[in-house]
Amino acid sequence: MKSNIWYISKYANISLFGASTRQASFCKEFAKAGHNVRLITSNSSHLYSSLPEFESRYKDMENDGYTVTWVNTLKYTKATSIKRFLSWFWFEFFVLMMAFRKQYEKPDVVIASSLSILSVLSGCFYKRFYKAKFIFEVRDIWPQTLIDLKGFSHKHPLIWLLSKVEKLGYKYADKIVGTMPGLHKHVEAVSGLGSKVEFIPQGVDLSFYTDEQQDVEIDYIERYFPQDKFIVTYAGTLGVAYALNYIIDAARELHKAGNTNIYFSFLGSGLEKERLQKLSSDLPNVSFAPRVGKNQVLSVLKCSDLLLHSFKMEKVFEYGISPNKFVDYMYAKKPILCMFSGYPSMLNEANCGEFIPSEDSQSLVETVIKYSQMDKTGLDVLGENGYQFLVKSRNFETLSKQYMELFK
Numbered sequence: 001m002k003s004n005i006w007y008i009s010k011y012a013n014i015s016l017f018g019a020s021t022r023q024a025s026f027c028k029e030f031a032k033a034g035h036n037v038r039l040i041t042s043n044s045s046h047l048y049s050s051l052p053e054f055e056s057r058y059k060d061m062e063n064d065g066y067t068v069t070w071v072n073t074l075k076y077t078k079a080t081s082i083k084r085f086l087s088w089f090w091f092e093f094f095v096l097m098m099a100f101r102k103q104y105e106k107p108d109v110v111i112a113s114s115l116s117i118l119s120v121l122s123g124c125f126y127k128r129f130y131k132a133k134f135i136f137e138v139r140d141i142w143p144q145t146l147i148d149l150k151g152f153s154h155k156h157p158l159i160w161l162l163s164k165v166e167k168l169g170y171k172y173a174d175k176i177v178g179t180m181p182g183l184h185k186h187v188e189a190v191s192g193l194g195s196k197v198e199f200i201p202q203g204v205d206l207s208f209y210t211d212e213q214q215d216v217e218i219d220y221i222e223r224y225f226p227q228d229k230f231i232v233t234y235a236g237t238l239g240v241a242y243a244l245n246y247i248i249d250a251a252r253e254l255h256k257a258g259n260t261n262i263y264f265s266f267l268g269s270g271l272e273k274e275r276l277q278k279l280s281s282d283l284p285n286v287s288f289a290p291r292v293g294k295n296q297v298l299s300v301l302k303c304s305d306l307l308l309h310s311f312k313m314e315k316v317f318e319y320g321i322s323p324n325k326f327v328d329y330m331y332a333k334k335p336i337l338c339m340f341s342g343y344p345s346m347l348n349e350a351n352c353g354e355f356i357p358s359e360d361s362q363s364l365v366e367t368v369i370k371y372s373q374m375d376k377t378g379l380d381v382l383g384e385n386g387y388q389f390l391v392k393s394r395n396f397e398t399l400s401k402q403y404m405e406l407f408k
Contacts, residue, residue, distance in 0.1 A: 003407055004105050005030055005037045006132075008122055009113035010073075010091050012041040014063050015212070018048040019294050022139075022179075022324075023113055025205045028064040029400030035407075036105070037066035040098070042091045044073040046084065057094060058101075069104075071095065079271075085158070088116040095122045099129070106130045109407050111177075112169070113137035117162055120169035127172060135406055136173035138183055141316050142166060148314035149241050167191055175406045182319035182343035200403055201322035201345070203396040208295075209331050215299040216292055224289035225303040229263035230372040232337075233304035235297060236325045238270030243312040246339065248280045249361035250368065255285050262372055264308075265289055267300055301332035305379065306371050310339040313358040317342040327394070330386035335379055337367060352386030 005027075012023035023039055031037045043051040043059075052059060052070055059070040073090045076083035098104045110132045112123035120136060127134040143162035146152040152159050170176060170191040177200050178184070188194030225231055238244060244266070251264045262285065266276070269291045280286040292300060301307060307329040311317050320343035329336045330346075336353035339360065347353045356363045371379070392398075 003035050003108040005035050005109045005111070005407070006040060006107035006126070007037065007111045007113065008040045008095055008119045009111075009137075010042045010088065010116045010119065011045055011047060012039055012113070013045070013048055013051070014039075014068060015208070016063065017051050020205060020208060022202060023111075024063070024068075025203060025396040026400055026403060027066045028205075029396050030404065031065035033400070033404060035404075038069055038104075038107075039063075039066060040069045040071065040095055042073045042087065043070045044075045044087050044091075046077060046079045046081075058098070069098075088118045091116065092118045092121055095119070096125055099126070107132045109133045109135065111135045111137055114139055114142060117142045117165055117169070120165050120173075124168060124172050127174075133174050133407065134172060135175045135177055136169040137177040137179075139179045141180075141183070141186060141319065144186075144316045148316040149312070170196070177403070177406070178319075179322040180320035180343070181322070181345045185343075186319045198402075198406060200399055201394060202324055202327055203394050203399045204327045204331060204390050205396055206391060209298060212295050213298050214293070214296050216296045220289070220292075221300070221303050224265055224267075224287045225300070226263060227303070229285075230261050230306070231263050231265055231304045232306045232308050232368055233265045233267060233301065234308045234310065235267040235301060235328065236309075236323075238266065238268050238273040238276060240272060241312055241314075242272075242310045243339070243359050244272060244276055244310060245279060246359050246361045246364065247308065247310060248276060248283070248286065250364040251280065251283055251286045253361065253365050254368075255283055259369070260285070262368055263287075265304065267291070267297070297328055298332055301328060301334060304332075304334060306368065307332065307334045307336050307353075308338070309336070311342070311358055313341050317358075319343055320345050322346065327390065330390040333380070333383035333387045335371060335382035336386060337364075337371070339364060346389075347386075350386045350389030352382050352389065 009023045012021045013019050014024045027037045027039045061068050071094050074087040110123045110126045112119035123134040126132040143159045170193050176196045181199050184194040184197040264286045267289045338355050339358050340355050341358040
């Protein structure tokens with residue numbers, strides 16, 4: 001049965017403006033299945049620098065068989081700016097105002113995808129007044145993320161407000177979709193409604209890797225990824241949540257021990273980059289490569305031997321992770337090591353690497369040495385395992401079928 005689907009997510013994007021996000025990929029698959037789909041997002045984000053500029057309140061465009069509605073909202077540049085939070089309210093107000101615009105068909109299904117968590121309010125509104133089915137998609141657990149990673153007090157007014165919104169979403173959503181495998185435990189603890197949760201992880205748009213990839217310049221690779229070393233690469237945001245100083249500690253220990261074979265490359269940018277560069281300025285086995293476009297990341301990852309991810313030891317991560325980074329890593333056909341002490345998934349399921357304890361540089365040293373001593377065939381088998389798991393179990397075509405079962 002054909003339905004009108006509204007997928008609301010302030011930070012969604014399409015490839016034309018920098019990246020095709022999870023929401024865009026699902027919208028593409030929903031449209032292919034015959035649904036009338038509208039992705040509603042904002043032209044204000046600290047994540048992308050080339051979003052559309054326009055003077056009207058809304059801008060509609062067609063993309064991959066569905067409609068994208070851009071909402072013109074308050075602009076900001078820093079992730080920690082108060083304007084960022086004000087832009088959440090701005091965005092949500094004008095999503096609600098779409099109910100009074102005749103050109104917008106009323107939805108049968110509303111997916112409110114965090115972040116911003118305030119999209120819960122739009123989901124509740126359209127469920128209450130238009131009898132739409134409301135699906136609350138949780139990609140980050142808010143406000144727990146602010147408490148654990150930003151040091152906010154439980155008594156802070158913003159935390160109080162977001163906690164109320166979170167519980168409202170859990171209570172009134174017909175279904176709760178989590179990208180992390182243990183979300184049901186958190187929802188049960190907060191609201192007693194863990195039975196509503198469906199696990200639909202991050203997926204892979206295979207066409208992005210087959211049709212849109214480009215190679216970086218050879219001198220870039222030669223400068224930051226020396227091919228006579230065993231290269232361990234972290235690719236992504238250099239942020240506080242990832243406890244990257246423990247990687248620097250491991251590199252320092254290896255250097256002191258006289259191990260000249262193992263080399264750590266950081267690829268990306270973020271608030272922690274300058275601090276990490278200063279911390280490692282005396283280490284010859286560490287480099288920081290400039291950020292490249294998402295359509296070039298694969299060519300860089302393929303020049304590495306082991307791909308690395310890391311997370312702080314915080315409550316918000318107890319319920320599992322499903323990072324986009326794992327998708328890139330697995331498609332690159334490289335073994336993966338993750339410093340993570342929460343609910344495990346993907347790496348263990350795919351048998352393409354392993355988890356080691358968070359914030360444990362000694363464990364990282366020992367495990368990296370172990371991988372560096374493996375023969376190429378063994379490393380290639382692990383990489384191929386991850387690739388096969390990804391393309392068979394985590395492609396958006398497969399995941400969208402699971403998602404569309406929730407529309408019924």
